[in-house]
Amino acid sequence: MKTLFxxxxxxxxxxxxxxxxxxxxxxxxxxxAERSYDIILESGYLKVGxxxxxxxxxxxxDGEPSGVDVELGKRIAAAMGVEFKVHWIVPDENLGDDxxxxxxxxxxxxxxxxxxxxxxxxxxxxxxxxxxxxxxYMNEQVVLFGPYQQETWQIAFDPGxxxxxxxxAMFQYHPxxxxxxxxxxxxxxxxxxxxxxxxxxxxxxxxEAFDAxxxxxxxxxxxxxxxIDHELAKPENSRFVVAHNGFPGISKQVWDVGMAIKHTHxxxxxxxxEIVGKLVxxxxxxxxxxxxxxxxxxxxxxxxxxxxxxxxxAEGEL
Amino acid sequence: xxxxxxxxxxxxxxxxxxxxxxxxxxxxxxxxNDANTPEDIVTYGMGTQGQRFSTLEHLNVDNIRxxxxxxxxxxxxxxxxxxxxxxxxxxxxxxxxxxxxxxxxIDARTGEEIWQYDAxxxxxxxxCCDVVNRGVALxxxxxxxxxxxxxLVALNKDTGKPEWIKKVADYQSGYAIxxxxxxxxxxxxxxxxxxxxxxVGKVEAYDAETGDLAWTRPTVEGHMGYVYKDGKxxxxxxxxxxxxxxxxxxxxxxxxxxxxxxxxxxxxxxxLYFGTSNPSPWNSHLRPGDxxxxxxxxxLDPDDGSIKWYFQTTPHDGWxxxxxxxxxxxxxxxxGKTVMAAATADRNGFFYVLNRENGDFIRGFPFVDKITxxxxxxxxTGRPIYAEDGRPGDPSDTDGxxxxxxxxxxxxxxxxNWMPMAYSPKTGLFYVPSNEWSMDxxxxxxxxxxxxxxxxxxxxxxxxxDDYIGVLRAMDPKTGEEVWRHENTAPLWGxxxxxxxxxxxxxxxxxxxxxFDARTGEELxxxxxxxxxxGTPVTWQMDGEQYxxxxxxxxxxxxxxxxxxxxxxxxxxxxxxVWTFKLPKDRVASQ
Numbered sequence: 001m002k003t004l005f006x007x008x009x010x011x012x013x014x015x016x017x018x019x020x021x022x023x024x025x026x027x028x029x030x031x032x033a034e035r036s037y038d039i040i041l042e043s044g045y046l047k048v049g050x051x052x053x054x055x056x057x058x059x060x061x062d063g064e065p066s067g068v069d070v071e072l073g074k075r076i077a078a079a080m081g082v083e084f085k086v087h088w089i090v091p092d093e094n095l096g097d098d099x100x101x102x103x104x105x106x107x108x109x110x111x112x113x114x115x116x117x118x119x120x121x122x123x124x125x126x127x128x129x130x131x132x133x134x135x136x137y138m139n140e141q142v143v144l145f146g147p148y149q150q151e152t153w154q155i156a157f158d159p160g161x162x163x164x165x166x167x168x169a170m171f172q173y174h175p176x177x178x179x180x181x182x183x184x185x186x187x188x189x190x191x192x193x194x195x196x197x198x199x200x201x202x203x204x205x206x207x208e209a210f211d212a213x214x215x216x217x218x219x220x221x222x223x224x225x226x227x228i229d230h231e232l233a234k235p236e237n238s239r240f241v242v243a244h245n246g247f248p249g250i251s252k253q254v255w256d257v258g259m260a261i262k263h264t265h266x267x268x269x270x271x272x273x274e275i276v277g278k279l280v281x282x283x284x285x286x287x288x289x290x291x292x293x294x295x296x297x298x299x300x301x302x303x304x305x306x307x308x309x310x311x312x313x314a315e316g317e318l
Numbered sequence: 319x320x321x322x323x324x325x326x327x328x329x330x331x332x333x334x335x336x337x338x339x340x341x342x343x344x345x346x347x348x349x350x351n352d353a354n355t356p357e358d359i360v361t362y363g364m365g366t367q368g369q370r371f372s373t374l375e376h377l378n379v380d381n382i383r384x385x386x387x388x389x390x391x392x393x394x395x396x397x398x399x400x401x402x403x404x405x406x407x408x409x410x411x412x413x414x415x416x417x418x419x420x421x422x423x424i425d426a427r428t429g430e431e432i433w434q435y436d437a438x439x440x441x442x443x444x445x446c447c448d449v450v451n452r453g454v455a456l457x458x459x460x461x462x463x464x465x466x467x468x469x470l471v472a473l474n475k476d477t478g479k480p481e482w483i484k485k486v487a488d489y490q491s492g493y494a495i496x497x498x499x500x501x502x503x504x505x506x507x508x509x510x511x512x513x514x515x516x517x518v519g520k521v522e523a524y525d526a527e528t529g530d531l532a533w534t535r536p537t538v539e540g541h542m543g544y545v546y547k548d549g550k551x552x553x554x555x556x557x558x559x560x561x562x563x564x565x566x567x568x569x570x571x572x573x574x575x576x577x578x579x580x581x582x583x584x585x586x587x588x589x590l591y592f593g594t595s596n597p598s599p600w601n602s603h604l605r606p607g608d609x610x611x612x613x614x615x616x617x618l619d620p621d622d623g624s625i626k627w628y629f630q631t632t633p634h635d636g637w638x639x640x641x642x643x644x645x646x647x648x649x650x651x652x653x654g655k656t657v658m659a660a661a662t663a664d665r666n667g668f669f670y671v672l673n674r675e676n677g678d679f680i681r682g683f684p685f686v687d688k689i690t691x692x693x694x695x696x697x698x699t700g701r702p703i704y705a706e707d708g709r710p711g712d713p714s715d716t717d718g719x720x721x722x723x724x725x726x727x728x729x730x731x732x733x734x735n736w737m738p739m740a741y742s743p744k745t746g747l748f749y750v751p752s753n754e755w756s757m758d759x760x761x762x763x764x765x766x767x768x769x770x771x772x773x774x775x776x777x778x779x780x781x782x783x784d785d786y787i788g789v790l791r792a793m794d795p796k797t798g799e800e801v802w803r804h805e806n807t808a809p810l811w812g813x814x815x816x817x818x819x820x821x822x823x824x825x826x827x828x829x830x831x832x833x834f835d836a837r838t839g840e841e842l843x844x845x846x847x848x849x850x851x852x853g854t855p856v857t858w859q860m861d862g863e864q865y866x867x868x869x870x871x872x873x874x875x876x877x878x879x880x881x882x883x884x885x886x887x888x889x890x891x892x893x894x895x896v897w898t899f900k901l902p903k904d905r906v907a908s909q
Contacts, residue, residue: 030396051768052442090442094774095766101444108399109418109443120769127764133778133881151770180516180572181599186773189567189604190714197604198567204516224770249714252764252771 022047022085025112032106032114037267040116045083048073049102049115052088055207056230056292057120068226069119071288072148072279076117079275087115095122096138104141104262116261117272123147123258123301145269146276147258147299148285153184153250154228155243157220158213165220165243171196174219177209178202184222187250210237226294233293256299281306286316344408344456349501350585356859359407362453362498363738364856367647368582370740370815372857376864377901378819382833382843384905385866389429390847393420393871393894400450400873401894402736404498404813404854407867408456413475414869414896415451415498419465422896423478426860429898433478437465445494445511448874452580452736453498453854455506457526462506464495470508470524482529486510492517497580502590502620505532509577509592519576521592521618535623537594538573539564539610545622554622557611564608574598575612579642579736586647586658587675589626590618593642593662600775602636603712609634613641615662617677627677631664633701636709637691638730639665644738647674650746650796661795663739663750665732666702668695671795683798685750685791686733688782691726710759713773720763720776727756729779731809731875738813738854740822745836747792747801749822751810754782754789755883778881787886790814790824792839802839808886811874813854823866825851827876827890831868831897849893864906866899 022045024033033039040046050058050069058067065086077084089102101107103118121144128144131137155176157165162174171188172195178184180202188200203209206223210231213221220243221228231237247253259276261269279285280302289296298306298314312318344360352358353365356374364370377385393401393416405414411432412424419437424430445466455462460481461473467489472481487493487510499508505523512519519537524530533545533554540561544551561570574597581592597605597612613632616625632639645662660674669685672678679700691709692702710724731753739750757779765774781787788806793799812825820836827850833843850872857866871893876883 054768057769088442090444091768092444093767094772095768098768107444109439109445109449110441122766122769122771124764124766127766130764133758182767183770183772185599186601186604186714189569190601190712194566194603194606200567202516202568202572250771255766255771257769 045085046077047085047087047116049087049118118260121260123256142260146273147256147301149257150297150299152225152254154225155222156228156240161219165245175199177218177221229294343458360456366583372817375819376906388898388900390897391429398892398894400448401869401871402450403869404453405867407858417449435478455499455501457501466494468493484529511578512576516572533623537575540570564610584647591645595640596635615645629677663734667728667733688727713761723758723760729755729757740814740816742816749814750791753809780882811852815855823855847897850890864901870895
């Protein structure tokens with residue numbers, strides 16, 4: 001009986017791991033499968049690229065892929081009538097590297113591994129049409145499309161240590177935690193002629209910065225809004241509050257986040273764009289964020305042609 | 319059944335006997351005396367001082383034209399890129415590593431494989447700077463090497479089976495090992511590479527027999543070093559005394575300074591010399607101060623890892639000038655006295671001669687044609703005199719446009735990169751594989767990282783001249799004079815070796831193994847190996863004949879960076895071979 005149980009358990013484990021990553025590249029030629037829209041439908045699954053260990057966007061909860069990007073990926077796969085398969089992305093130094101490794105070429109240590117679509121790719125025309133020193137378009141191998149969220153910066157603080165955060169000048173006197181090698185790190189370390197520099201404490205991620213705030217090591221934490229909201233929703237962080245300060249000097253205060261596909265797979269892109277557009281406009285994406293206690297803003301992309309009423313609906317206010 | 323097993327046992331022990339017959343264990347004496355024993359190569363550097371000088375003179379300027387291939391060996395599989403290894407030879411067996419953390423034992427007479435070991439690398443590993451491995455270490459009956467997932471592996475030299483495997487650092491945090499370990503007094507000593515922010519460099523020593531950690535020495539100011547006694551960590555002093563002297567805030571906790579290229583050892587001073595990489599983060603405006611011990615050379619006590627002295631080539635680095643390049647010990651005569659010196663050719667374009675007993679600056683001079691980031695070195699201290707406007711701008715100052723580009727020479731890949739130079743005590747010259755290139759750096763108007771807006775710098779590398787990038791140079795360490803130069807179209811990326819036969823060997827990305835007259839620079843020999851040579855040649859003597867070996871297989875960091883340099887190198891084919899040449903007996907004059 002015990003053996004049988006173990007056997008079943010083992011089968012269960014194998015089942016869940018099969019439900020995760022799928023290796024469909026060409027082993028002989030050591031290259032990724034060329035998965036166009038039709039092939040994806042035929043195969044019955046969609047490989048959705050999401051960043052690994054990146055709450056609240058994409059991470060494991062009890063061994064299951066979770067987070068807003070995962071949930072949205074599942075909705076997209078369901079709308080296509082195929083199964084959701086996760087493709088974990090280990091972030092490289094910048095977005096260009098991630099697109100190369102996961103969307104159009106593959107990493108040189110894992111050439112058979114590509115996602116059909118990558119989530120959490122900033123939707124930015126300037127970035128999409130960036131040229132290198134010889135005039136070549138740097139991102140011509142991918143299509144950036146389908147914005148589904150607008151992201152921004154946020155500070156949370158410990159009211160036990162500071163009364164409020166009027167301006168970032170407060171952090172000349174109060175230690176603040178950041179994730180290392182992010183814009184908040186650079187911004188606070190060099191802002192105000194470096195006057196905040198000695199108060200900046202570096203952590204591996206926002207969660208660790210909050211751990212440090214609970215220990216009293218820092219009085220505040222700066223990160224992306226959804227990351228901060230996610231931490232604030234945890235019971236152990238209930239005494240911390242959001243700040244309402246501005247971030248003077250940051251050139252990108254808000255940015256749209258969408259998806260990316262390989263440029264040869266435009267038909268897939270059009271299909272995904274339509275699905276995501278519906279999810280955004282109907283308020284379903286907003287509901288996804290609300291379910292996880294995260295604030296949601298409709299991308300700028302929609303603000304340019306949707307009515308105020310339509311935007312209110314998309315942001316769950318109707 | 320019983321009989322069968324018995325027979326097998328006999329067969330196995332006979333085989334073991336056959337293999338170990340004539341194959342002696344490598345001892346500390348063998349290692350320390352390697353530079354004087356041309357029958358074998360048991361150290362990376364052909365001697366622990368790293369001079370890469372062979373006393374052999376059968377092969378010389380008069381008969382080099384008769385050098386002919388003896389055998390070639392393929393590393394196999396599809397992993398055809400970046401063969402930066404230096405072969406080792408002991409008792410007729412060659413031990414050589416290949417890219418993707420592979421090691422081979424090859425019959426040095428025939429080129430037949432004896433065994434192969436492939437490290438199993440974890441899925442999702444993201445090494446920063448290609449998949450190279452630069453060589454193995456030999457000691458006792460074991461072969462040691464480091465892996466891309468930052469492990470140290472000890473293999474049985476006869477079977478290739480792992481004896482022990484130790485995790486030196488966490489690859490998920492961005493650590494890797496690509497350099498050959500060095501073995502001194504029974505300890506395997508290795509540094510670590512670190513491609514990501516958040517790493518702290520360290521040098522560690524492990525017991526060669528058991529793999530137990532013996533000591534660890536962080537290379538960033540403020541971190542505690544330890545020695546291990548009976549498995550217990552005993553504090554052995556904070557690197558630099560205390561934290562926060564040359565770093566702002568808590569940045570010392572993540573300061574970089576990875577000693578990724580390994581080290582040399584000088585028995586006369588009983589010191590290890592390791593170089594360290596640039597500081598983190600890349601943007602120097604965030605971290606005012608010297609940022610010790612980044613971009614430095616460190617002298618370490620091999621017994622406990624204590625820092626005996628340091629010399630920082632690029633204080634407050636803002637150009638990505640790693641200070642990892644090898645420090646080679648050598649003696650020279652001046653005013654009737656022997657000077658115990660050591661020399662290094664830095665990324666930053668300056669060649670430094672130091673007192674190797676205490677790290678004092680003796681002299682320094684450019685070894686490249688042009689340096690723009692500094693106007694010179696302080697004659698007393700060797701500290702660079704920074705050029706006005708020579709430092710890249712602060713990306714935080716971006717106003718959403720591509721800011722003014724700063725042109726810097728040498729480029730961040732350096733006047734000289736990882737590829738080791740050689741020193742001939744016979745000519746008194748250093749043979750330096752160098753490159754002439756510059757870079758433009760600007761603040762990116764728009765940049766993203768892991769779903770978030772980011773502040774990045776953009777850069778592109780340009781050749782400094784239309785018709786060549788690489789320059790093999792003979793430099794006089796006493797005068798700073800360039801005695802001769804040989805220009806090469808593509809950037810030089812392979813190591814150099816010199817011999818008592820007045821020869822200098824190196825490889826080119828175009829595929830050639832080349833030999834030059836050590837005195838004049840005249841090219842005397844070339845052989846195309848079929849793929850770019852970015853490995854380091856060696857020479858040894860076997861059965862009365864002189865052999866030369868070099869790994870071939872284009873790759874390494876150059877093809878990873880585009881820009882104008884890509885035009886020169888993009889058509890080079892990758893590969894994975896080790897080529898072995900010899901001078902036939904009948905071609906040796908007056909033997």
